[in-house]
Amino acid sequence: MRTVMTVLRKDLLLELRGFETLPAMILFAIVTFVIFHFGLNRDTIDGQLAAGVLTVTLLFAAMLGINRLFVAEREQGGFDAFLLAPVDRSALLVAKATALFLFLVVLEVIAVPAFGLLLLGPSLGHALPGLIAVLALGDVALAVIGTLVSAIAVQTRARDLIGPIIGLPLLLPALIGMARGAGPLLAAHGSSSPPGRWVAILALYDVVFALLSYAVFDFLLED
């Protein structure tokens, strides 16, 4: 636990001092909303279309963070240092996934209101509690799978390419869950609670991949 906190603190400090990844993710998300405005030629959107635009934008913005997640470890010998330290290797997975989860939360704290302002037709207010639940569950999937994929991709020669092509199909079920869960919330006069089926599928996906990543992560560090 102490190892997790130490690595997490290092990652957050690095981000706070350098401002490398998060601002890029946020800017990317906002630019993508503008692109969707022109691409769809719509001033406001609602319902399933809005949910799709929001979740796809968040997914692609998350991909930027996922690509960068282990780059510092790889380039500056963090992996070797971590392996030399007498600590549990899974701590790196937990710390990195938590860091990515926190990045995604900060991203959404800014990007979701921006989406409400720029594109969303119905007001965000009544949908917010349900949306937070769906996005939080989706973020866990993005963080866990993103960390796993990033750890695989960072050791390959074409890591910027390998990351997304493995990550996107693996994240598709999570994307389906987020988009379909958020769809009814963002409809005009929509419901205020997300459909239970999608919350359940997202939760199942989170749990299975968290266990699976925990089981295989050690093998990615063995050198």
Place this chain on the structure above:
Amino acid sequence: MTTYGRGLRGLSLAAAATITVALALVFFYAPLDTDQGFIQKIFYIHVPLAITALCGFVFGGVLGAMYLRTGDRKWDIRSYVAIHMALIFGVGTLLTGTIWAKASWGHWWVWSDPTLTSFLIVMLLFATYQPLRFSIEDPERQSRYASVFAVVAGAFVPLNFIAVRAAQQYVHPRVLTLTGGNLPGSMRLTFLVSLVGIALLYTTLWKYEMAAKSTRMQVRALRRALLGEDSVVPLKRSAAPS
């Protein structure tokens, strides 16, 4: 030393015989479907191909897990060959699937069929297996990372089917379902024989590729021992373990 060639001849003959019988049953025994007519017969190839490919992916994941447990490279090679063959069967599934979709629904691609859609996602994921292997140079790391991928992707197969199936609000009316009891006995028999035939074909091809790979490795090892290091041409960088 495992000899993959053992029993290969018998297995090949059994696969050829079963597939011949299956095709004979498909064309001469199974009744014509009242709704779809002759084109429905592609079902006897398409569905066994799909089931075999999916089982092959999961099989590759299990073999990958064995590599991670033991660290013995033969498990990685087995896992690679299992996924390689499953990919080929998967391409066959997608091709026959689109032909069937065009014939019975009038479109080459139908999103409302959850099985076809999930299969496409699984194929998109496994299509990255070879690029992943190719972009890792160190052979030991290549085996390890590919095995991790195989385990994760193998577990992804059933999960993905759950998610995509739930995403369809109404399932397209399917003429034939595996679980449904609406398959007449003669069709079920034909289907089962085809399934056994395709599964035997998969096993035969898996054994053939394993035999070829292990023979090549043995020849290289013998040449190196007898004629010295220079007699063996260095391997080119490859996605395939060897």
